Each structure stands twice: as structure tokens, then as C-alpha cells.
Amino acid sequence: MNVDRVQNIEVSDSDHVCSVSHVKWMDNFIRPLIHNPKRLFGKYVNSGMTVLDVGCGGGFASLGLARLVGNNGKVVSADLQQGMLEIAKKRAEKAGLSNIMEFHVCESHKVGVSGDFDFALAFYMLHETPNYEAFLREIYSILKSGGVFFVADPKLHVSKDYFEETMGKAEEIGFKIAERPKVLLSRAVVLEKP
Numbered sequence: 001m002n003v004d005r006v007q008n009i010e011v012s013d014s015d016h017v018c019s020v021s022h023v024k025w026m027d028n029f030i031r032p033l034i035h036n037p038k039r040l041f042g043k044y045v046n047s048g049m050t051v052l053d054v055g056c057g058g059g060f061a062s063l064g065l066a067r068l069v070g071n072n073g074k075v076v077s078a079d080l081q082q083g084m085l086e087i088a089k090k091r092a093e094k095a096g097l098s099n100i101m102e103f104h105v106c107e108s109h110k111v112g113v114s115g116d117f118d119f120a121l122a123f124y125m126l127h128e129t130p131n132y133e134a135f136l137r138e139i140y141s142i143l144k145s146g147g148v149f150f151v152a153d154p155k156l157h158v159s160k161d162y163f164e165e166t167m168g169k170a171e172e173i174g175f176k177i178a179e180r181p182k183v184l185l186s187r188a189v190v191l192e193k194p
Contacts, residue, residue: 035060035061035123037063037065040150041061041064041121042068044119044148045065045119047068048072049069050115050117050119051065051068051073051074051118051120052075052076052117053075053078053123054078054079054120054122055078055123055128056078056079056088057125058087059092061121062075063091065121066092066097073100076103076113076115077101077102077104078106078111079104079106080106080107080108085103085104109131111135111138111142113142117147119147119148119149120148120150121150122135122139122151123152124152124186126166127153127158136170140193145193147192147193148178148191148193149170149175149193150181150190150191151170151191155185158187160187167189174193177190178190
């Protein structure tokens with residue numbers, strides 16, 4: 001799919017995007033204990049892989065993914081808000097992981113990265129996407145064959161019906177549901193690109 005042909009939808013409702021000010025209480029030192037990246041993603045991410053963390057926020061998952069891919073891998077941390085990326089970048093520098101991580105500012109209507117990714121993550125952000133079908137198509141287009149897309153959304157914000165509708169659209173696009181992992185307080189699915 002040509003990413004440039006994705007419908008241009010502006011993010012005008014700021015209520016749909018988690019603000020930078022929420023990072024301190026939502027994405028702090030406790031978060032990796034509750035949603036441990038090694039436990040959640042270690043089954044799918046190995047040394048040397050190229051990984052995309054979309055909606056990376058303050059970087060809790062990106063840092064964990066960087067540890068999993070190691071020095072021979074790469075993690076692209078992408079977010080709509082420059083302020084989120086600045087926090088994630090500072091955390092990467094402090095953790096000694098800057099050499100593994102790249103930071104990318106998304107556009108309002110697309111992620112806007114290119115490449116062949118082994119693994120992509122949308123952790124607590126798919127429900128913030130103004131056009132989830134276009135988003136799913138874009139992720140599908142940049143994943144390698146056999147690549148994995150891990151999606152988790154908060155039960156508090158996302159109904160079971162809405163989540164299942166979204167996963168149905170993912171299957172129409174070509175993804176296969178590989179697994180439904182248990183993620184605390186979340187609706188989660190692992191999608192695979194055949």
C-alpha cells in the first residue's frame with residue numbers, strides 16, 4: 001500500500017491523544033513492573049530484530065524492546081507528540097540505550113516510517129487513532145512477512161465490541177490472529193503478517 005494515499009485525517013480532538021503531562025503518573029517506574037516488556041514481548045522479539053513502537057509515549061516499552069533486540073537490533077520509537085519523544089530520548093540516554101533507538105515524529109494521519117520491521121507494537125494507542133483501518137493498513141505494509149504486530153488497549157477505554165470490530169478489520173486487511181495474550185487491565189492480541 002502506498003502510505004501517501006492514506007486518507008488525511010487531522011487529529012483535532014485532543015481528548016483522543018494522551019497528553020505529555022500524563023506521562024509522570026502513567027508511564028513511570030511502576031509501569032514496567034505492571035506491564036513488563038520482557039514478559040510481554042520476549043516471546044516475539046529477539047536479538048538483532050528491527051522493531052517499531054508506535055505511540056511510544058515516555059518510552060517504557062521502547063526501552064524494554066531495546067534491551068531485547070540488543071546492540072545488533074534497532075527500535076524506532078514513534079509518537080505524534082515531540083514532548084513524548086523528548087522524554088523517551090532522555091530515558092534512553094540515561095539507560096545507555098541511545099545507540100539502539102531512533103525517534104520519529106508521526107504525522108496526524110500516518111506513522112510515516114519506512115522499512116521492513118520484524119515487530120510492531122501499539123500499546124494503549126490504537127483507540128486514539130482517528131482512522132484505525134488506515135493505521136492497520138500502514139502497519140501491515142511495513143511489516144516483513146512473518147512479522148508480528150502486538151496490540152493492547154485499555155479495557156477502561158475500549159469496549160470488547162469495538163476491539164473485536166477492529167481485529168475483524170485487521171483480518172480483512174490480511175493479518176492473522178496468532179494469539180490473545182493476557183495483559184493486565186487490557187484487551188490484547190498478537191497479529192501476524194503471513
